[in-house]
Amino acid sequence: MSPQETVERALAAANGGDCVVIAEEASTANLRWAGNTLTTNGVSQTRQLTVIAVDKRADGVRAGVVSRAGVRDDQIEEVVRAAAKAAADGTPAKDAGDLLGASAADPGSWEEPPGRTDITVLGDFAADLGDAMRAADGAGRKLYGFAEHELRSTFLGTSAGLRARHDQPTGRLELNAKSADMTRSAWAGASTRDFADVDIAAMDAGLAERLGWARRRVSLDAGRYETLLPPTAVADLLIYLYWSAGAKEATEGRTVFSKPGGGTRVGDRLSALPVTLSSDPAAAGLGCAPFVIAHTSGEDSSVFDNGLPLTRTEWISDGALTALTSSRHSATLAGLPATPGIDNLTFASGGGATLPEMIASTKRGLLLTCLWYIRTVDPQTLLLTGLTRDGVYLVENGEVTGAVNNFRFNESPVSMLGRLAEVGATEPTLPREWSDYFTRAAMPPVRVEGFNMSSVSQAS
Amino acid sequence: MDDQESQIDEEFTALPLRDLADAALTQARTLGAQHADFRAERTRNQQIRLSDGNLQRLYDGDDAGLAVRVIVDGTWGFASAVDLTPDAAAAAARQAVEVARVAAAMNTEPIELAPEPGYGDVTWVSSYDVDPLDVPSADKISLLAHRSRELLGHDAVSHVDAALAQVRECKFYSDGATTAIQQRVRVYPNLTAVAIDGDGRFDTMNTLAAPAGRGYEYLTGTGWDWETELAELPDLLAAKLRAPSVTAGRYDLVIDPTNLWLTIHESIGHATELDRALGYEAAYAGTSFATLDKLSKLQYGSPVMHVTGDRVAEHGLATVGYDDEGVAGQSWDLITGGVLTGYQLDRRMALLKGFGRSNGCAFADSAGHMPLQRMANVSLAPAADGPATHELIAGVDNGIFIVGDKSWSIDMQRYNFQFTGQRFFRIRNGKLDGQLRDVAYQATTTDFWNSMEAVGGPQTYLLGGAFNCGKGQPGQIAPVSHGCPSVLMRGVRILNTAEEGAS
Numbered sequence: 001m002s003p004q005e006t007v008e009r010a011l012a013a014a015n016g017g018d019c020v021v022i023a024e025e026a027s028t029a030n031l032r033w034a035g036n037t038l039t040t041n042g043v044s045q046t047r048q049l050t051v052i053a054v055d056k057r058a059d060g061v062r063a064g065v066v067s068r069a070g071v072r073d074d075q076i077e078e079v080v081r082a083a084a085k086a087a088a089d090g091t092p093a094k095d096a097g098d099l100l101g102a103s104a105a106d107p108g109s110w111e112e113p114p115g116r117t118d119i120t121v122l123g124d125f126a127a128d129l130g131d132a133m134r135a136a137d138g139a140g141r142k143l144y145g146f147a148e149h150e151l152r153s154t155f156l157g158t159s160a161g162l163r164a165r166h167d168q169p170t171g172r173l174e175l176n177a178k179s180a181d182m183t184r185s186a187w188a189g190a191s192t193r194d195f196a197d198v199d200i201a202a203m204d205a206g207l208a209e210r211l212g213w214a215r216r217r218v219s220l221d222a223g224r225y226e227t228l229l230p231p232t233a234v235a236d237l238l239i240y241l242y243w244s245a246g247a248k249e250a251t252e253g254r255t256v257f258s259k260p261g262g263g264t265r266v267g268d269r270l271s272a273l274p275v276t277l278s279s280d281p282a283a284a285g286l287g288c289a290p291f292v293i294a295h296t297s298g299e300d301s302s303v304f305d306n307g308l309p310l311t312r313t314e315w316i317s318d319g320a321l322t323a324l325t326s327s328r329h330s331a332t333l334a335g336l337p338a339t340p341g342i343d344n345l346t347f348a349s350g351g352g353a354t355l356p357e358m359i360a361s362t363k364r365g366l367l368l369t370c371l372w373y374i375r376t377v378d379p380q381t382l383l384l385t386g387l388t389r390d391g392v393y394l395v396e397n398g399e400v401t402g403a404v405n406n407f408r409f410n411e412s413p414v415s416m417l418g419r420l421a422e423v424g425a426t427e428p429t430l431p432r433e434w435s436d437y438f439t440r441a442a443m444p445p446v447r448v449e450g451f452n453m454s455s456v457s458q459a460s
Numbered sequence: 461m462d463d464q465e466s467q468i469d470e471e472f473t474a475l476p477l478r479d480l481a482d483a484a485l486t487q488a489r490t491l492g493a494q495h496a497d498f499r500a501e502r503t504r505n506q507q508i509r510l511s512d513g514n515l516q517r518l519y520d521g522d523d524a525g526l527a528v529r530v531i532v533d534g535t536w537g538f539a540s541a542v543d544l545t546p547d548a549a550a551a552a553a554r555q556a557v558e559v560a561r562v563a564a565a566m567n568t569e570p571i572e573l574a575p576e577p578g579y580g581d582v583t584w585v586s587s588y589d590v591d592p593l594d595v596p597s598a599d600k601i602s603l604l605a606h607r608s609r610e611l612l613g614h615d616a617v618s619h620v621d622a623a624l625a626q627v628r629e630c631k632f633y634s635d636g637a638t639t640a641i642q643q644r645v646r647v648y649p650n651l652t653a654v655a656i657d658g659d660g661r662f663d664t665m666n667t668l669a670a671p672a673g674r675g676y677e678y679l680t681g682t683g684w685d686w687e688t689e690l691a692e693l694p695d696l697l698a699a700k701l702r703a704p705s706v707t708a709g710r711y712d713l714v715i716d717p718t719n720l721w722l723t724i725h726e727s728i729g730h731a732t733e734l735d736r737a738l739g740y741e742a743a744y745a746g747t748s749f750a751t752l753d754k755l756s757k758l759q760y761g762s763p764v765m766h767v768t769g770d771r772v773a774e775h776g777l778a779t780v781g782y783d784d785e786g787v788a789g790q791s792w793d794l795i796t797g798g799v800l801t802g803y804q805l806d807r808r809m810a811l812l813k814g815f816g817r818s819n820g821c822a823f824a825d826s827a828g829h830m831p832l833q834r835m836a837n838v839s840l841a842p843a844a845d846g847p848a849t850h851e852l853i854a855g856v857d858n859g860i861f862i863v864g865d866k867s868w869s870i871d872m873q874r875y876n877f878q879f880t881g882q883r884f885f886r887i888r889n890g891k892l893d894g895q896l897r898d899v900a901y902q903a904t905t906t907d908f909w910n911s912m913e914a915v916g917g918p919q920t921y922l923l924g925g926a927f928n929c930g931k932g933q934p935g936q937i938a939p940v941s942h943g944c945p946s947v948l949m950r951g952v953r954i955l956n957t958a959e960e961g962a963s
Contacts, residue, residue, distance in 0.1 A: 038563045039536075041560075068522035253662055376867055408902070
């Protein structure tokens with residue numbers, strides 16, 4: 001049975017009760033390599049049916065969710081019954097709202113069969129990678145990394161008449177080069193929709209240049225440094241900020257975006273520079289679902305919002321906080337318009353220099369490659385800790401003069417926005433730390449005053 | 461059917477598991493695979509979340525599928541499928557062989573596996589009394605709502621988050637010589653209280669009950685004293701919000717098992733994974749400073765440090781009967797008298813590096829993923845006649861007693877780490893003297909463990925753990941436990957996190 005037929009059959013099984021059905025098919029292919037040889041690989045296909053049953057009673061509206069993989073045609077009614085039972089077992093939902101109807105979202109190419117990927121999408125890439133590994137082996141470099149492609153087709157239906165479909169291709173490539181003695185390391189990543197735009201030889205050449213920079217080693221102590229963060233590092237810090245920008249907890253007084261005494265900090269200036277942080281389902285090269293797909297409710301997501309149209313949202317405009325992620329329910333609590341989370345993120349100031357130009361204009365500072373193991377230390381200020389990884393370089397008088405030891409940093413991305421000295425040109429990037437969860441980002445390199453390197457890490 | 465098999469999810473045992481395995485293994489061998497193994501899995505999970513006593517999430521997940529792993533001419537191939545039919549199993553075997561042939565162009569190290577005895581048809585079920593997925597949702601919601609309301613009844617508490625995660629994991633494995641059917645149950649209940657003062661300052665405090673390989677009885681009195689903890693929590697939170705900010709510097713630390721388990725996880729558990737030491741995780745999770753050339757030489761910690769890996773501890777989250785390569789559960793030394801003496805292995809690495817038999821650390825989190833070397837229960841042994849926690853505290857003039865885990869971060873070779881906690885008590889002249897705020901401890905792994913002066917006795921021992929240790933690409937999660945006693949560390953660097961965050 002097709003996912004479209006599954007949606008219709010599940011809705012029919014709800015016998016006129018309020019219900020949301022999400023039928024998904026996903027296929028993936030991946031390759032992983034280490035030390036110039038393949039380590040693991042695989043292909044997978046999954047099929048998931050999620051039924052959200054709504055149980056309306058005098059004392060409130062209940063919602064129960066059952067999500068099951070590999071449901072056979074003869075099990076669809078069973079899943080619907082299980083969801084109805086879950087709803088009946090629950091207590092009233094604070095986020096209850098009307099389900100969205102036919103006019104809410106563009107149905108897309110509803111009738112088309114679901115998309116599918118397989119190992120052949122990586123065929124040309126695997127051959128190029130084999131060449132790159134042989135070349136690296138000859139040049140005394142070791143290559144490590146991972147390539148993955150996923151295609152997910154989502155079919156959403158509600159008992160109120162909504163039908164919406166979204167096909168999401170997601171590809172990512174990470175390439176890590178190390179010297180034969182493992183003391184020097186460099187990294188590059190790419191987000192891609194189909195691997196047709198990946199140039200593995202060019203990425204490897206860039207890494208070889210960086211390993212060359214690291215032949216001269218410079219030991220520096222912990223301290224605050226003028227620091228150039230490349231787009232991937234900016235992405236990892238600002239994605240964390242974005243994930244921490246929920247309306248409900250801000251309203252409750254428990255995040256960095258809470259206003260002392262009550263309310264949120266929407267309207268506060270976070271940066272003196274005219275920066276914009278935004279999400280847009282239609283962003284070029286970063287396309288993502290143009291409507292809410294919510295398998296479960298959370299602080300700022302709601303199963304009742306399934307199908308709610310998503311449009312370009314500015315979280316920070318001209319340096320000021322302008323929106324927080326919210327469901328219709330949490331937006332009401334916050335007294336703000338409903339602005340649900342969107343699966344991409346762009347930070348820009350309109351123009352700006354490239355990273356090589358920013359290096360050239362640096363008198364003395366650190367150039368990072370990427371960040372790692374980022375965790376909250378203090379939610380009051382959104383103080384984060386983490387490590388530099390795969391190359392910290394000393395820039396002196398406009399040139400890279402050597403590689404510096406790694407550091408543990410303690411920094412808040414909110415505080416950092418207030419210390420931006422320069423914002424470069426925005427480009428697509430793969431967030432190194434968060435690419436398991438978030439791959440669609442466009443970020444500029446930035447120059448930060450006094451980035452807090454709290455201690456030295458011996459890791460190389 | 462024996463007693464254990466009767467405990468296993470009937471819908472899982474009703475599947476044609478042996479027919480699926482036969483279809484896959486026969487197809488793989490026909491196509492030239494030198495090795496083939498087959499898994500079928502069903503994992504049910506339920507998540508319940510309440511916000512201020514109101515139900516926010518009631519989610520029932522049910523994941524199932526099959527997986528075929530082959531070695532063809534020395535190269536791995538892996539494929540999984542969602543339909544549990546013999547045709548789908550045979551198709552997955554064909555796909556796995558095709559993947560191996562595509563991947564061969566990139567492979568320079570022929571794959572071979574360490575031998576393991578065949579165990580025939582075996583069944584294993586983890587230790588629990590009440591399957592949480594058999595308990596009506598309404599009862600679980602009611603219990604969490606009641607506990608939330610009790611906390612909210614205290615003046616200091618502004619908000620309460622309550623969560624209960626429950627998992628029932630069924631695995632069928634066959635490589636021809638061993639056919640194992642297994643079921644594990646685990647639960648993770650947690651409540652977080654939030655306090656906000658008039659100046660907009662806020663703080664939180666979590667309950668300390670660790671996720672555990674136990675059933676619903678863990679929420680109702682077995683293995684954890686909820687009543688006492690929930691009664692104490694609001695006052696502890698109120699005192700924490702009013703507490704003075706710590707003065708950064710070096711302090712002696714007494715660390716409670718509720719905090720130390722996570723430090724063990726990050727600085728010993730991951731550092732003694734052989735795949736990391738060999739570089740297989742170099743581009744992602746990272747490598748390890750504890751490289752193979754340091755085996756039997758590295759003074760990892762002080763002589764009072766004895767650490768084991770195991771797959772057998774009762775209620776341990778990494779405990780299994782057989783791993784995902786058919787290797788029986790075992791216990792072995794990782795650190796002995798402070799010296800590195802072992803690693804966590806799978807069958808491929810065990811043979812490659814001359815360890816002989818694998819110690820059973822292959823695990824995949826679902827049929828959709830290929831097994832990786834994943835963490836065993838890695839635990840620090842108590843001293844047989846060792847001191848109680850208050851006796852360790854009595855030996856400190858100027859220090860901090862740290863309870864409960866919170867924030868964690870460690871570098872990609874497991875040298876430099878930084879941890880915070882739930883509760884920090886000042887120690888003056890051998891006695892506790894109120895709480896402190898804004899505390900983090902930061903150290904290099906071997907410096908930290910070599911500063912360990914004493915480990916507590918068995919009466920201080922507790923099994924901590926996590927549901928969701930991440931590793932590998934594609935990313936996989938794994939549950940794991942860490943047992944440890946209270947410990948006394950000398951001269952550890954303490955940061956003031958408010959100062960760290962000041963612009």
